Amino acid sequence: MHGKEIRRLATETLAKSEFRHLRVGGSRMETGRMTTGQRFERAVEIMHRLRAPGGCPWDREQTFDSIKKYTVEETYEVLEAIENRDWKELPGELGDLLLQVLFYAEMAEEQGHFSIDTVLETLSDKLVRRHPHVFGDVEAETSREVLKNWEAIKTLERAEKAAESTEKPGGDLPKPLLASVSSAMPALLEGLKLSNKAAHVGFDWPAIDGLFDKLEEEAGELKHEVEKIPPPGPQPLGRGVAGARGSSVPPELQERLQDEVGDLLFTVVNLARYLEVDPESALRQTNRKFRRRFGQVERSLAENGKVLEDASLEEMEKHWQESKTAERDH
Numbered sequence: 513m514h515g516k517e518i519r520r521l522a523t524e525t526l527a528k529s530e531f532r533h534l535r536v537g538g539s540r541m542e543t544g545r546m547t548t549g550q551r552f553e554r555a556v557e558i559m560h561r562l563r564a565p566g567g568c569p570w571d572r573e574q575t576f577d578s579i580k581k582y583t584v585e586e587t588y589e590v591l592e593a594i595e596n597r598d599w600k601e602l603p604g605e606l607g608d609l610l611l612q613v614l615f616y617a618e619m620a621e622e623q624g625h626f627s628i629d630t631v632l633e634t635l636s637d638k639l640v641r642r643h644p645h646v647f648g649d650v651e652a653e654t655s656r657e658v659l660k661n662w663e664a665i666k667t668l669e670r671a672e673k674a675a676e677s678t679e680k681p682g683g684d685l686p687k688p689l690l691a692s693v694s695s696a697m698p699a700l701l702e703g704l705k706l707s708n709k710a711a712h713v714g715f716d717w718p719a720i721d722g723l724f725d726k727l728e729e730e731a732g733e734l735k736h737e738v739e740k741i742p743p744p745g746p747q748p749l750g751r752g753v754a755g756a757r758g759s760s761v762p763p764e765l766q767e768r769l770q771d772e773v774g775d776l777l778f779t780v781v782n783l784a785r786y787l788e789v790d791p792e793s794a795l796r797q798t799n800r801k802f803r804r805r806f807g808q809v810e811r812s813l814a815e816n817g818k819v820l821e822d823a824s825l826e827e828m829e830k831h832w833q834e835s836k837t838a839e840r841d842h
Contacts, residue, residue, distance in 0.1 A: 556628055559614040563622065576619060583612045595796065641665065663712045689713065700792045703781040711785070723783045730779050734772040740765055808835040 546554065562571040586608045593602040617628035642665050645652035652658045674687070693705045710716065717723050738746065741761055761769070784791040812831040813823050820828070 555610070555614060556618075559611070559618050563618050571615075574615070574619070576616065579612065579615055583609075586612055591796075595800070698792060700777075700781060700795060703778050704785055704791055707778075707782050707785055717782075717786070720783075720786050723779065723786055726779050727776070727783065730772065730776040734769070734776055737765065737768050737772050805832060805835040805839070808838070 562568045586605065590602070590605045590609050593605045613631065614628065617626070617631050621627040640647045642662055643658075644650035644665075645658065645661065650661060652661055670687070670689075670692075690706055690709055693702060693709060695702060697705075707716075717726070781791045784794060809828050809831040810820055812834065813820060813827070818827070
């Protein structure tokens with residue numbers, strides 16, 4: 513069956529579905545007349561139906577662990593739609609991300625942990641509590657003041673939770689400051705959040721010059737380890753070359769190289785934080801710039817009857833510089 517036929521059948525199924533309507537006060541209401549709350553209830557009911565006996569076999573088989581990867585995928589698809597300013601695609605991607613929330617909440621309710629109502633109430637309470645400049649008497653005229661208040665409120669919340677846990681018999685010790693930063697997130701984002709947490713309690717460079725000094729220090733340490741690679745040392749990854757080295761590297765040295773590269777990247781993340789630049793977005797932007805410019809190199813070569821594999825480095829560099837110049841002049 514072709515894709516168009518599948519979409520046609522899916523549309524017909526939706527049109528006939530009981531979920532095209534919502535019962536309100538004993539009567540059936542068309543989706544076009546629903547309020548935002550009723551539309552949300554409809555989505556919750558659909559998710560419940562999919563997981564209920566007689567529902568979708570695939571949905572019923574899923575667990576918290578099995579759908580984690582989809583949550584990550586959907587998040588990045590939302591980011592891509594935003595970066596592309598694809599307003600037609602973004603509602604669908606946001607819907608896919610919301611589906612993940614509904615999925616987790618449905619499974620949690622089945623297991624007796626919490627429901628979607630708990631999620632909504634927790635979110636609303638947190639938004640009100642952490643915006644006293646909107647819902648209370650606190651003043652905050654700038655976003656910097658808002659963030660300062662936000663961190664102060666979170667610090668107070670952590671202290672209250674710690675006090676509650678120590679009051680309970682066998683209560684745990686207060687959680688470390690950085691324990692709230694998930695290690696499952698992308699490494700650049702994790703590094704940014706870790707350094708942000710530390711900076712908010714005063715563990716930070718007094719001036720940006722110190723960060724540039726640290727950058728040079730870490731680059732120097734990496735270079736020192738690179739010099740220990742046996743001859744002929746690191747080699748450019750050329751055509752037909754399986755690796756970038758002409759010799760094997762002892763495991764201990766390889767571990768130190770990884771450690772030093774990590775230190776260098778973490779310093780760059782701190783530099784980005786200091787400049788109020790999101791390192792994840794900055795790198796994604798550079799990735800797209802590289803895609804765009806390298807694609808232009810490939811097209812320019814094709815116009816001259818060549819393919820990448822047959823072009824010299826000098827030729828590719830020439831077209832690369834032409835692409836950069838064209839972008840600046842655009």
